[in-house]
Every structure is written in C-alpha cells, then in structure tokens.
Amino acid sequence: MKQSRKTWTFPNALYPEVAPLPVPLAQHLYHYWLQQHQHDVQDEVDAQAQFLLEVQEKRNNVYFVMDGFVRNREHDTSPHRLRYSTQWLRETLGKYTPTAQPIPSKTFNHWVSMGLVRNTRKGQPYPDSGAALCILRMSIEGTRLLPHAMPFDEPLWWCYAQDTLEAQPRMIPITEIPRLPASAVCWTPWAGAAWDEHWLLLSNPTGSEFYGAVRFASATTLHGSTYYNVSCDDIVSWRPALQMSFTTDPAMPFRDDEIQAFARIALIQLAQTRISLL
C-alpha cells in the first residue's frame, strides 16, 4: 500500500544535511514544505531530495549575506551597523513581513524565551541560530514561522564525524565534538560553521562559492590562529600519501606551523570525498 504523504517525517539520516537548522526547525520546515509541494513530488525520496536542494540554496544565500556582518561582530572598531546583532537579525527578518519593518522586540524576546533563538550573551544571537531563522523566514510565508518552542538543550545543528579512516562516518550534534578523539575528522555542508575559527572553510579558489567546512575534533586558538591538536602520525593515518612529505632528517623535526599546514591539506583532501558539491 502506498504510504500517505501525511505520514512522511524528516529522516534522522538527513540531520547533518540541513545544518544550521536544529532538528525541530528542520522538521517544522519539512512539514510545511510537504504541504506546499505535495503535488510537485513523485515519492518520498524525491521529496527529500528537492527539500534538501531548497535548503541548500537558501543556506548559501544566507551565508553570502551574513558572512561580512558576522565576521565583524568581534571587531570593537567596526561601526555597529556593520555587525551581526539582534538588531541586524530583527531588521533582516522584518523584510519578509508585510510592513517590512523590523520584528518587534517583544516578539523577538518571546522567541528567545522559547529557545527558538539562542544567544551567546544578551543582545548577541548565535550566528548559526540567526542563520537558521533566516532560512525558515525565507521559506515560510505567513505567520506560522516557528514551532511553539524548542528545548534549551537542543543542539544547534548536526554534523558528520569519523574517528579514523577505517571507521564508519556517523552523525553527531556539534555539542559532541569535544568528546571525540582529538584526531577525529568532522565535516558539514554548512559554510557558516567556519565562523567558529576551529572549522576550516571550503571554497573555490576565487571565493565565489562555498561548499562547507571541515575540522579535526580538537583545536586550540592561540593569538588568533587555530592549531589542530594532531601529530604527523595522525595526519599520515588519514592521508597516507602525505607520508612522503614527512620523511626528513630526524635531526630537523617539523615545526608546528608546518604540521598545521599539512593538517589543513589533509582536511581539504578528506573533504573532497565527503562533501557532495566539492
């Protein structure tokens, strides 16, 4: 018997593919999308594929527009209007309302109190949380933009992780990354992940297209630079072809910055077989 479209639910296996949407927002959006496109899809697999394409397009647009504002948010010298903030988010989301006015503070604060928007501190929403809200606002017409609430311990989004080259990739919420082995590799199709400097942005050479982000699980930021806590052996275990690069005079060990360069090369090469658009 053919399954009713009303029973189609958002599959767990796709959680990382819809980053930066948290699971409840992804489910809410998928439910809305199915209502709008019930006559445009052939079957459940087709529905999921088309839905992901829509999310991917909107995610790219959101990243393009938010990137400069988000990267300026930590610069004390940047004018306020050039930074990502609650005000920026209220104005941006407000462009999709009939009046095109900023979302009222009262409404926005309600969203915060219901866990639908996450703040790093007062007046400063997480960029990922703001991006998720933008994707929903771009997708959903009318007033039922958001679910009623979201648990406060709901992870912001999910990514893929792999402990070793031989291990199976799995899905994890980003809150799990600190509990992974230091040399585990994580990846996501969400380029905005790289707003956290521990993630390495994946783009084309001209910087006009962005495919996602990748990282080793354990990383440290020192004087504004990111260092992955991996050894030469760890890197070679992921990319045996790099073994040649590490064969050198034992009396002249590699410097940290050289190891970090190889770590980044390994990450980019690993991403090429793990992120579909690359």
Place this chain on the structure above:
Amino acid sequence: MSQYYVDQETIEEMSRLLQQSHFLIQQFGGVLAERPSFAGIERVLDLACGPGQWVDEVARSHPHVELVGMDLSRRMINFAASKAFQDKLENVTFEVGDATQLPLRYAAGSFDLVNISLIYAFMTRELWPKLIAECSRLLAPGGFLRIIQEDANILTNSPALHQFHLLGSLALQREGAGFYSDQLGVIPRLPGMFQKAGFVVQSQLHHLVDVSLGTEGYRLAYTDYKLLLANMRPFLVKWRVATAEEADDCYRRLLQEMRFGIPTQDGERDPFTGLWHFYSIFGQKPAPLLH
C-alpha cells in the same frame, strides 16, 4: 525616488546580485577589461553599486585607486561596507544615494572613471541621456565612463523563459524603463547618447554567455531566474502583463524546463539551452588640447 522592480533588501536578492556581479567580472575578463592597468584612473565612482562586489575587487587589485560606491538601498550599502571592513579595504567609501535624482551630490570633475552596471531596472527612457550627461559633468577631462547593459533578451529553447522575458520587457516598458515591448532597446541607443554627451566611444564589447545545462553559467542562471521571477511577480501583476496565476504558472514551467529539459514532440526532453547577451560601452571625455 527611484523604484526597483523587486525588493532588493531581501537575503535572496542581495545574494543574487552578489553572485551575478562576481560572474560578470569573470565573464568580462576582469574588473575593467577596457583598461586593465587603470592607468590615469585614481578616483572611481560606481553608481548603483549594489552589494559592492565590483568596488571590492577593484579596491583589492588596485590599492592606489580611491573608490566610492553609491546605492539607493541602505541595507545594501551596509552589506558592502561590512565586507570592505572585513577585508580591511581603506580605499573604499560606500554611500546611500539615488542615481535617478540628478544632479548627483558630487562636484564637477570629481572622478576619473564612472562605472555603471545593469541599472535598467530603475532607469527610465527619459533619464538615460540625462544620466550620461551627468556622468560627463562628474568626470575630469580625460575621464572614462563604462556602462554594462543587457536588454532583457535571451536566446533559449525554453518557451517559459522566453515568455518570462517578454512579460518582463513589457512591464518594464509600461513602467517607462524600456523602449520596446519585447526587449528594452537601450543597447542600440547608448552609443548615440555617449556621443551627444561629448564622449568619444573607445570600445563596445558584446558577450554571449552560455548558461545552458552543464555549463558553468547554468547554476547562476537557474538561481537567478528562480529568485528573480519569484520576486518579480508583484511587478508583473502591477503592470497587468500577467495575473498572479499566470506568473506562477510561468514560474513553475520555467523551473521545470531549466531543470528537466523542454518537452519535445516525440515525448522526449531536450536539455535547457540559453545564451545571455551582455554589452559594455567604454567612452572617454575628451581632455582639452594643451598649447
């Protein structure tokens, strides 16, 4: 106050303009293929600069050049300025201003190059020659004016896309932007306008950009049309060239044809083909003869 035919302050439209600008720079062989060295060019105005991609790229590749980007949209200007700040570009200023309110605020002879790209959405038939004359005032003797234009005219095997272009052209004509109902008809008039304003036309370049399925330009074109037609619906309805239902129908068919191909008589589908025509004209304001 000028009107833009879609809301240019949504995320989709800002992103579309940004990607379009990036693509055009590549297609035209750089930021200023007509004078890549920027010799003699130190002060530049980019009128209706949108998200500022062209300004950004010139500022990075030619740090000796001082640039001003002007656009009607405050949010667009904030976006452009945020990118410039992030990129630590100190030779760039972005300002809110209306390119249809002439004369512009800048003093005569303020610039060595005025750049204008794809402004047909808000430029009326009557304003075109006035704007070009105003650019002549803004330029120092020996300065340059470069205009990139397309006339809403595409070669395609997609009936829906062809129809969309016809609807858009008709609406733009009714608004006062185009000269004809089936295409804008601005390109053939630009050389004459340049000459009337005293410019010496140095070059005219025509670019046919392949946006057929499987080409580099396809993804941009698909996204471009998808966003543009969705946003243009109120504009088409306002000028009574289509009902909302007809616009929606055209939109659905367009996406189907671009993604899955065009149905043929034998029940098969031909892959989508499309050629965009872009044009640029580059003129110089004569410098007085030195005795």
